[in-house]
Amino acid sequence: MKTVSKNNLSAIILAGGQSSRMGRDKALIPIQGIPMLKRLAILAQEYTTDVYIITSWPERYQSIIPPDCHLIQEICPSRKTQGPLTAFSQALTHIKTPWIWLLACDLPNLTSPEILPWLTYLETVSEDAIALLPRHPKGWEPLCGFYRYCCLDSLQHFIDTGGRSFQSWLRQQTVAELPMRDRQVLLNCNTPQEWESNFRRLG
Numbered sequence: 001m002k003t004v005s006k007n008n009l010s011a012i013i014l015a016g017g018q019s020s021r022m023g024r025d026k027a028l029i030p031i032q033g034i035p036m037l038k039r040l041a042i043l044a045q046e047y048t049t050d051v052y053i054i055t056s057w058p059e060r061y062q063s064i065i066p067p068d069c070h071l072i073q074e075i076c077p078s079r080k081t082q083g084p085l086t087a088f089s090q091a092l093t094h095i096k097t098p099w100i101w102l103l104a105c106d107l108p109n110l111t112s113p114e115i116l117p118w119l120t121y122l123e124t125v126s127e128d129a130i131a132l133l134p135r136h137p138k139g140w141e142p143l144c145g146f147y148r149y150c151c152l153d154s155l156q157h158f159i160d161t162g163g164r165s166f167q168s169w170l171r172q173q174t175v176a177e178l179p180m181r182d183r184q185v186l187l188n189c190n191t192p193q194e195w196e197s198n199f200r201r202l203g
């Protein structure tokens with residue numbers, strides 16, 4: 001089956017959240033002894049040579065990520081982080097490929113067998129769709145899916161006019177649905193309680 005080639009895909013991992021509900025940096029929590037961010041970067045490198053991590057604190061991750069992975073310093077004019085949508089738009093300006101795989105840093109259940117079919121779906125997305133994303137009852141799952149590079153113009157306009165919400169932006173766009181065999185893949189871990197009940201066994 002035809003899948004999108006490595007040359008046509010980059011990955012962006014968002015690693016600039018406050019982890020306020022967790023109370024410690026989620027990106028550094030170990031899964032099978034490997035910090036979550038590093039594990040995800042290594043996984044993404046199986047599918048693309050261009051893996052970018054955007055964060056306000058690159059020095060914190062420099063020593064743990066694979067050497068050929070690019071760290072992008074997020075620009076925060078008011079010294080406050082601006083949220084995932086703005087971080088995504090900043091990272092997109094570094095990209096040269098037609099497709100971008102966007103990932104949160106806290107996806108402990110994401111593994112290779114899930115991903116290969118996704119790259120096959122990418123080849124079938126209609127030209128008018130700007131993204132291929134899992135759906136959930138209230139909208140789209142924006143932080144584990146694929147975007148066309150050409151979405152940058154509309155995203156920039158949305159942000160310039162005050163928009164900050166992925167859901168609101170995506171409601172204005174044509175999006176294709178990424179079918180999920182197992183929705184557990186999308187479970188992220190935001191609190192110590194979620195970590196204890198869903199992921200501790202993986203640590």
Ligand SMILES: Nc1nc2c(ncn2[C@@H]2O[C@H](COP(=O)(O)OP(=O)(O)OP(=O)(O)O)[C@@H](O)[C@H]2O)c(=O)[nH]1
Pocket residue numbers: 014015016017018019020021022054055056074081082083084087103104105106143188190
């Ligand atoms: N680069 C960047 N990433 C962000 C920003 N805000 C959130 N993220 C990332 O987006 C993903 C989802 O964010 P959340 O799960 O809400 O994480 P969070 O904001 O760190 O957590 P809380 O403070 O508890 O809401 C995680 O990978 C975060 O690191 C931001 O301002 N900049």
Ligand SMILES: [Mg+2]
Pocket residue numbers: 104106188189190
């Ligand atoms: Mg989360």
